[in-house]
Amino acid sequence: MSNIISEIQAATVEVVNDLYSAKLDLAKVNVSATRKDMEGDYTIVVFPFTKMAGKKPEEVGEELGAKLVEAHPHISGYNVIKGFLNLSVADDYWLSVLGDIAADADFGKNEKKEDTVVVEFSSPNTNKPLHLGHIRNILLGWSVSKILQADGYEVKKVQIVNDRGIAICRSMLAWQKFGNGETPESTGMKGDHFVGKYYVKFASEFSKEYEAWQSTPAADEAFENREKKYQALDKTAFIKEYKNDYFNTHSALGAEAKAMLIAWEAEDPEVRALWKKMNGWVLSGFDQTYKTLGVDFTKLYFESDTYLLGKDMIADGLAKNILTQEDKRVMIDLENIGLATKTIIKSDGTSTYTSQDLGTAQLRWDDFAAKKMIYVVGDEQIAHFQGVFEILKRMKAPYADGLFHLAYGMVDLPTGRMKSREGTVVDADDLVNEVKSLARTNLTERGELEVLTAEEKEDIVHRIALGALKYYILKVNPTRRMVFNPEESLDMQGDTGPYIQNAYVRIQSILRKANPDGAALTYSYPSLAPVEKNLIMLLSSYPSVIASAAAKYDPSEVAAFCYALGKTFHKFYHDMSIMKAESEDAKNFRIVLATTVGKVLAKGMDLVGIEMPERM
């Protein structure tokens, strides 16, 4: 399908080169939608051509406009204001565009690309439940995957489950010591919450232990012999800072947890069995949450399988003098990109996060031969990924140029509300349940859905609630830090998911009456009202919205598009009568327009992971 903007660009290049015997670069031609308050559909900025033309902007605009109307069949008129040339596009062109879009079931699916893309997201630890930060991560990863797919890529959605290490040992130890054999089944708790409870239990027991220790001679001794990084501190400040070191030095619980980790690494059967059991609980809990959020993965990687990977690569890097070694410790100097030396293998010979990342990158390459790999990880890890990518570049990994860290900003809460005393963040499941219960209340209050079964109602509640939540998070540019206001996220008016869903529901309701069989309708050329033209222009921009969102890994562009389309439809619905249209042609045209808007709305919202209800 032709794209009017690129047509105008190409025509402009031709005309300018012809008029001023210049060699204009296509990229220099700025074509954008004309401002609402001006006449015209598209605007060309003519300032860049004034130099080569040697004329004033107004003159250039006039010359260009006249030539373009002459040369291009779809351009029906123009006007010039200052250095801006506004072009009008003929109605019959827009009608044919609508016809094309209506007939194209795959509209918005861009040209197939050769590359496969791996998108890594979620990647939780298996010692506690998912929270608000994970939700942003998961929604982003899911949406970016969908958008890349629509843009023509083959996409593999993966996560790396951080299922080993000291954190899970804490939960395990706490359960072993204080659990009295209770299980998710016996307590009726969701598995991840159950294990999380023991993670918290460990933390509180450890704090108690630490507090008791503070008044012992050992604590004074530790303070006297403190390392230089603590030198400036007084005793109180020292105690505050020392907690982590205490875990590794004096703590009995810390020693037990570490012993458990060592036993795990030595594949002690008892520890492994406990670990398997507890991880199983957590993972089944995660599965439920993923299901609620409507996401799934192509493949899961487990850190327990991959944490030893990367050794071959490291040996290779050492052989090529890319990495350096001091006893067992392996590292790399990253000064050229302004980073500190990065340790890849610790001096005790054990692996690091970095060595794992190297190994998993290679493993994914072996699995999928993907030249692009997107890591959806918080922006606090920007420096880490810069380092990892630099290492892979120096090692000349074949996928090194396609690595991208989609670094999203933290989710803040307004003034500490909903933040519990321990600084625990908002739990993912609690949040979803809260949004759902609000949506349920709203829906039953309006009482419009009495005809439906309870099951159908619950399905609608689910779609609306998740629509609200997902849209609220995804409409913000990922790189930005955002404020999550729980009340606003439940809002259904204004720039929200349900507002857009409502446009779709309206369309479906009209169609049930106006064209119940979905018959193919014909109509002959009515003249377009401004809203109608706006709708078609918006529809026609959808493929380029996808391309742009895919290039920037930015779902917020798709969200903004859906909002604009929904809003314009609401206005259309308000201004134009469909059932009582002035003629049969107009009626048929508007039915086709509404049908097409509905179709594209559903497609667009699907890319941000939102399902459309048929009624609400």
Add this chain to the structure above:
RNA sequence: GGUCCCAUAGUUCAACUGGAUAGAAUGUCAGAUUUCGGCUCUGAAGGUUGGGGGUUCGAAUCCUCCUGGGAUCACCA
């Protein structure tokens, strides 16, 4: 302290990557509609784009200095 990121109506976010008079939503105020409320609709007010300087036809956007906030600077993940 070094490096990186951010700062836009009261608030939450936009602004097609340098284009026209910086836009939405929400909140506030006024009005319409309605069976009260809600929903819906119309309108108004709300901005020196943190501050100064520079680059040019043109700056929220690029450069520079300053102010304020955040992240990071582990042989943690």
